[in-house]
Amino acid sequence: MERKGTKVNFLYNMVYQVALMILPLITMPYVSRVLGAEGIGTYSYTYSIAQYFLLFGMLGVENYGNRSIARVRDDEQKRSAVFSSIYTLQFIIASISVIVYVLYIAMFSGNKLYAFLQVFYVLSGVFDINWLFFGMEDFKLTVTRKVLVKIINVVLIFAFVKTSADLWKYLLVLSLGYFIAQSSMWLFASKYIKFHFTRINEAFKHFKDILILFIPLVATSIYRMMDKVMLGNFSTMQQVGFYENSEKLINVCLCVISAFGAVMMPRMSNLYARSKYDECRDLFVRSMEIAIFIGCAITFGISSIANDFIPIFYGTGYDACVSITIMLSATVLFITWACIVRTLYLIPTEKNKVYIYSVFLGAGVNVIINWALIPRLASVGAAVGTIIAEVTVAVYQTIMVRKELDVSQCMKKSVPFIIFGSIMFLVVKILPFEVGGNIGRLIAKIFIGAMVYLALSAIYFLKTKNKLFYDVIGKLMKI
Known part of the structure; x- marks a missing residue:
């Protein structure tokens, strides 16, 4: 077909x-x-x-x-x-x-x-x-x-x-x-x-394999949704609202990473099924580079404009979202890394134990920290728990797949984008941007920050003769 x-x-x-x-x-x-x-x-x-x-x-x-x-x-x-x-x-x-x-x-x-x-x-x-x-x-x-x-x-x-x-x-x-x-x-x-x-017995032959994939989903959901459930029980609905709005901003930006993983997973599954392992490894490294490029833009971009963006976007009464949003933006890189490892390697190759152990470890860490910090710090405590949980998952998965994947190459390719993101952050935070009131200042920061990051990344792609970059430029020239 x-x-x-x-x-x-x-x-x-x-x-x-x-x-x-x-x-x-x-x-x-x-x-x-x-x-x-x-x-x-x-x-x-x-x-x-x-x-x-x-x-x-x-x-x-x-x-x-x-x-x-x-x-x-x-x-x-x-x-x-x-x-x-x-x-x-x-x-x-x-x-x-x-x-x-x-x-x-x-x-x-x-x-x-x-x-x-x-x-x-x-x-x-x-x-x-x-x-x-x-x-x-x-x-x-x-x-x-x-x-x-x-x-x-x-x-x-x-x-x-x-x-x-x-x-x-x-x-x-x-x-x-x-x-x-x-x-x-x-x-x-x-x-x-x-x-x-x-027949029921025919349907239930899938139950064991589905359950294996379901177990990590349960664990993942614990630190994806339990934050708000625990906040609702240990704090107030207002604190849940602060956390919800902050997390939603991060999740909106992560949609690009989710799209990339969803599209590539069937292709990787098909390549592994046909034993084309060299193509799989090459595709994994290239995919990780693309994902980290996007992830760094999100992490450093959000953290640099949160103070200006939140009051304009949500209005009065949401000042608490500023610090929570900045904290949660730190999770983007770790979520991005773990997403690519999970969707482009662990799931296609059925490395279910690594997947399961990683998310259970992250979920356990998250619940413990939430239980300790939410009663005292409310939504800030939930954010701390999420950060540590995401770091735990990404680190554990990396350690467990280091022998099968070229992890060092992926890390090496990530460093330039972290540097470019840091430079973008400093430019946005240091320059005064005294133009057009609050909204004008925010627009100027977004524009200048994006130009700095994209320019540095473009120079890097040209210097390293990145195939993806030249493919994109070639397609744009044909338009």
């Missing part, structure tokens, strides 16, 4: 990730002012709990299904059989998760209305088959559907969310929109597979 090239798939995924970046930048200032930190915190707290149930409902199907489909994508009969058996298992587990979530709302939830409105997130796990399209390296369908739904969400938020009393409308728009985006992919599934529910 003819497939899109990696560059085309990356472009499609970049469109989606750019939408993930731009659309929140449109809604976040408005929502923060209308709902306030406490409203944002309530949403974040209930959403985090719903995400745990969705996580258990999906088990480890997304990565496992992606990888499994990629391996048989050239054989329609095998592809249909693999999809049918995996989805049958997903349907059973996800349905159980929905039932348990409803019971949780009835028996334990203190925010029953808001928790109930999040049920669509959990229900989406019953219908989510994006992994089929990822495995087929067909990103066009997933991108167009999701972007369309998110644009509609933006319109609905501005149309119906007017005061803090409209928090329930905000939750409903987001959760229902997510459900529609996921379930609508079934309209196109017949293009690739002929689906039928399989």
Whole structure:
């Protein structure tokens, strides 16, 4: 079957990730002012709990299904059989998760209305088959559907969310929109597979392998979402709101890294399946260089403008987000490094133990630090826990794969971008930028900082005769 090239798939995924970046930048200032930190915190707290149930409902199907489909994508009969058996298992587990979530709302939830409105997130796990399209390296369908739904969400938020009393409308728009985006992919599934529910014993043959991938997802979720759950229990919803807004800024910027990893993982899985190890190692080093180039721009860029950006973007009452955002920006490089190791090596080669141990180690560190610091430092304590957890994961994974991958080469290629990022940071912080008031000063800092970083990087690419750089320049010259 003819497939899109990696560059085309990356472009499609970049469109989606750019939408993930731009659309929140449109809604976040408005929502923060209308709902306030406490409203944002309530949403974040209930959403985090719903995400745990969705996580258990999906088990480890997304990565496992992606990888499994990629391996048989050239054989329609095998592809249909693999999809049918995996989805049958997903349907059973996800349905159980929905039932348990409803019971949780009835028996334990203190925010029953808001928790109930999040049920669509959990229900989406019953219908989510994006992994089929990822495995087929067909990103066009997933991108167009999701972007369309998110644009509609933006319109609905501005149309119906007017005061803090409209928090329930905000939750409903987001959760229902997510459900529609996921379930609508079934309209196109017949293009690739002929689906039928399989026998339970046939479906559960995947359970062990899926569970292996699910275990690290649980651990990862502990220090991705437990911060807000623990903040909600040990502190206030306002502190959850501060942390949510700070973390969201970082996550918006990390969308580019996520796009890159999502696009490259099926290709790496396919190369490993065909035993093309030299190509895999070369692709890994080149991918890491690209990712670190982006990661350094994010880390040093955010930390240099946070003091100016937060008050303008979120408005009054969010001063606490400045220090939290600067702290969390330090995690970007470590998240980037670990993301590339995970998606381009550990998952494609089924190095499950390394993956599992690393995230459990990071999760354990995160929970311990949160337990010790959140009661005293609130959201700042949660940020400290996240930083140390991300460092722990990246360091452990690096140590464990150092013999199989050219880690020293990756580190060597990272140093120039760290230096360029540091120079950008100093330029932005030292120069006065006394132009056009607060907004004018912020725009000037972003522009000058970006020019400094890109110019230094371009000179470096020219000096080292970087193939990627020349490819990009060549394509731009043809436009």
